Amino acid sequence: MSATIAHRGPDDAGIHVTDDVGLAHRRLSIVDLADGQQPMTSADGQLHITYNGEIFNHVELRQELESRGHRFRTSSDTEVILHLYDELGPDCVAQLNGDFAFAIHDARRKRLFLARDRMGVRPLYHTWRQGRFHFGSEIKALLPIPGMEARLDPFALDQIFTLWAPIPPRTAFEGVSELPPAHWMIVENGAARTQRYWDLDFSNVRHDCSEAQMAEETRALLEDATRIRLRADVEVGTYLSGGLDSSIIAALAKRMAPAGLTSFAVTFSDPAFDESAFQNEMVRALGTEHHTVDCDMDEIATVFPEVIRHMEQPILRTGPAPLYRLSGLVRSKGIKAVLSGEGADEVFAGYDIFKEARIRRFCARQPGSQLRPHLFRRIYPYLSNLKRQTPDYLAAYFGVASDDLYDPLFSHRPRMRSTAGAKLFFSDALKATLGDYDAADELATTLPDAFSEWHPLHQAQYLETRFLLPGYILSSQGDRMAMAHGIETRFPFLDHRLVMHAAQTPASIKLKGLREKHLLRETMRDVVPPQIADRPKQPYRAPEASAFTDHAQAYVEEAFEKSALEENGNFHVEKTARLYKKSRLNSFTGFRDNAAFVGILSTQLWSQQFARPVRITDQPLAVRA
Amino acid sequence: MPQSINADIRAFIIENFLFGDEADAPEDDASLIENDIVDSTGILEMVSFLEEHFAIDVADPEIVPENFDTIARLSAFVAGKKKARETAPAGA
CATH class of the missing domain: 3.40.50.620 (HUPs)
Structure with a gap:
């Protein structure tokens, strides 16, 4: 399993195996190059950790722990986590300032404790197979598990073709979950429980503070x-x-x-x-x-x-x-x-979508205004297609009259609409599987209770x-x-x-x-x-479908072949053939065509690389929960 | 208005925006924006098609939902343009 993610840790490798549990690690040596090997075991032999990431406040945490009597054998941040967990249990995560995904086997309590950083910098995936719990930093580490078949989750595909990403804990792989950011998980007695330990909260805005004070802080x-x-x-x-x-x-x-x-x-x-x-x-x-x-x-x-x-x-x-x-x-x-x-x-608050939402609200207050919609051009000067548009059409594209101002997803509705246009190419079978499923509705159910009371900008910031x-x-x-x-x-x-x-x-x-x-x-x-x-925000952009149409690669042609599309079954063969033909004529102009082309190509590549029978080369390491 | 204008516009929409899917083709009076059939670039593709296919000129102020948001409005707009051209004095 760990060999599949050797790219994450090319410097060293280690394993820890007992009757109950197996931990594997690939190391990228950055702190304590000599003694930071993993999996690392506590001095009493009861705790074993495999960990990806960095704890940036490990120096301060070490000093505090030493002042409370902890003795360290290495200068690594890994050992700091072990000591902190030993003292605080799951609450240890509240002390950590860093980007981390780790698992601690707690032999005393016969449980596995997993945790992921607040913002979701480091990944952590898991799955159950035949009563065994498996986890890894990337999903490809889980694919060698006996009986594991990589299948595309149709609802994840719908979410990607609406929201750009799956809603956690769902992943593109059916049956594989991610541990969401700011969550920990305990696996014991054959079951897992997950808990959020932190959330982004816009409820306590400091209106009494001056701009100068906020700037200083x-x-x-x-x-x-x-x-x-x-x-x-x-x-x-x-x-x-x-x-x-x-x-x-x-x-x-x-x-x-x-x-x-x-x-x-x-x-x-x-x-x-x-x-x-x-x-x-x-x-x-x-x-x-x-x-x-x-x-x-x-x-x-x-x-x-x-x-x-x-x-x-x-x-x-x-x-x-x-x-x-x-x-x-x-x-x-x-x-x-x-x-x-x-x-x-x-x-x-740097993204254009924040300004766009503010202008949409501004326009909605005077629905027939011929002046206000011109502001859309100001925030998207790089979109040449907006230059010729009349105010009425600008207002229509951005849903000025039609979008509900009290919709919790108001800020992101135009983007979701334009993205979801690419679902035009979903196959009839995929559409039948999805039924009346709505990815945006599901996203709305994940929002915190206080969300509706926040400032509209803060709602949009939360979603981002x-x-x-x-x-x-x-x-x-x-x-x-x-x-x-x-x-x-x-x-x-x-x-x-x-x-x-x-x-x-x-x-x-x-x-x-x-x-x-x-x-x-x-x-x-x-x-x-x-x-x-004073430079205005330049959105990070890269060439889209034209990257593939101007520089034909054999794999692109193969991905759009009728047989390949039929084999994977996710896309409507005839419509996709027309899209491909249009791409060859270099006549893509809009977001929908580009997004659909890249989306279909990447889905086909995903299927080609993962959704094939997996050859088992060795016995995977696993936790018998 | 001539039936062929309506049919040609409908055929362009089906081919260019719906990739041949006649089942999803809009009714004559259905909004192309609200049904997510055209976006801000799609409307310019439509302008280009009208100008080239029907040999008419479309001025920027004419690109408004009153002229462009349904097949029926597009057809009426094109028919009006063609009629104006036919009745315009020579050399105008």
């Missing part, structure tokens, strides 16, 4: 979040996209890394996607040792099957592919850990942060693409102290009018050049 927290994320016994580099967020992180890290900082970026030959000019501006300002990798359309097409193998789920966009190339560059330079600016758009961030951004574009090359990504903006602080910050100073990330910009203005500090 933001600055202090972000600096500390960056400082502790530079802790490692190896060099920590940084991604530098040229946008505000990674520029801020790189600038803070440079101040804290006197030995110098290495930065990495993707460049595109197509100026519509390329941000080299801004990257170079930051490199000049900071003096980092900068490395770039070019990612043209043919390269996206070349790596796409491998991207799907690592992502383990269908996808509607090609965004992860350039990040796969980027992590390969990092690995080639001998660096194992990088900082990333990911998370700032969720936490400090609790759902899309872990389900899409951190998994598809984050952990999976980095770990494909054994790279650990660290996200200062997702330090839970900063996330909670931002949740208590009034909406009006995060998104000020239509100025996204206002508080963050003003707080960090002095650390980045003015042209970066």
Whole structure:
């Protein structure tokens, strides 16, 4: 099993097997290179841990534990978790500031304790087979289990073709669940129970605090979040996209890394996607040792099957592919850990969808206005198709008159509608299986009780942060693409102290009018050049279907062959053939066609790579619960 | 209005937006937006089709739901444009 995820831990491997349990580990050595091997056993021999991730406050936790009499044998953060669990049991997770997924076999209590970090940076999947509980950092580690058959979950496919990601604990694999972010799980006596230990809460907004005070606290927290994320016994580099967020992180890290900082970026030959000019501006300002990798359309097409193998789920966009190339560059330079600016758009309100929702509400107050809908063009200057649209049509596309202002998913309805258009290509059989299932309805049932009382911006932020961030951004574009090359990504903006602080910050100073990330910009203005500090948000984009149509690959043709479509049965053969024909004519213009093309291709690749009988090569390790 | 205008527009919608699925074809008076048949790029594809297929010009202010949101409205819009062209003084 662990061999299937050797890419996550190329430095070392270990196993721990008893009559009851088997733990396997692949190590990416970053802290305590000499003594941090896993699985690690406590001094009394009763606790055994296998763990992926980093506890960034392990230094402070160790000091506190030592002051209470704990004695350590290593300087690793792994041993800190063991001691903390020994003292606090499941409550230990509340003390951890980090990105983690771990399992502790507690021999005294005859149970397995699993936990996952608050924001969902590190993945953790599990399944039951023949009364045995199995888990792993990636689903491919579970596939060698005897009797395991990889089947695509049709409801997960519907969720991806509506929401971009499955709703946890569902995964693309039928019968395999993920442990959702901010949850722990105890497996004992043949059963499992799961509990949420943390949630993002916008109920306690500090309206009495001034913008200056919130800025001061933001600055202090972000600096500390960056400082502790530079802790490692190896060099920590940084991604530098040229946008505000990674520029801020790189600038803070440079101040804290006197030995110098290495930065990495993707460049595109197509100026519509390329941000080299801004990257170079930051490199000049900071003096980092900068490395770039070019990612043209043919390269996206070349790596796409491998991207799907690592992502383990269908996808509607090609965004992860350039990040796969980027992590390969990092690995080639001998660096194992990088900082990333990911998370700032969720936490400090940077996404266009937040502004879009605000404009939709503004337009809905004057439904016939011929002026207000022009604001949609302002937030999407890169969408040329909006330029010719009249105000009436702009209002219609964004559901100004038709969407319910009290709908909890109001902010995301236009995106869900345009995405779900790609379900036009679902086969009749798949549609029959799904019946009247509605993925958006299910998502709405997962929202907390207080949700309806929050500010509309906070409702939208919750949807992005609790759902899309872990389900899409951190998994598809984050952990999976980095770990494909054994790279650990660290996200200062997702330090839970900063996330909670931002949740208590009034909406009006995060998104000020239509100025996204206002508080963050003003707080960090002095650390980045003015042209970066005032740069409008550029959505991260990569070429979509054109990557495959301009650079024909044999596998694309095979995926759209009638026999392949019939074999997997998920898509309507004739309609899909017409879509493919349209793609060959290069006549895709809209989101729906592009999303459908990439979605169908990735689903076909998923089936090709996973939904085949699995050859059993060795006996898997398992917990007999 | 000529039946062929309506039929040609319907055929374009079925081929280009519904990928041949006649079963999902909208009624003449069904909203193309509310039934998720066209989006912001789809409407420009429609404009391009009308201009090329019916040899008419569509000005930006004419791209409004009153002219474009149903097959019936599209047909009436095209018929009106063609009629105006036919009755326009020579050289106009």
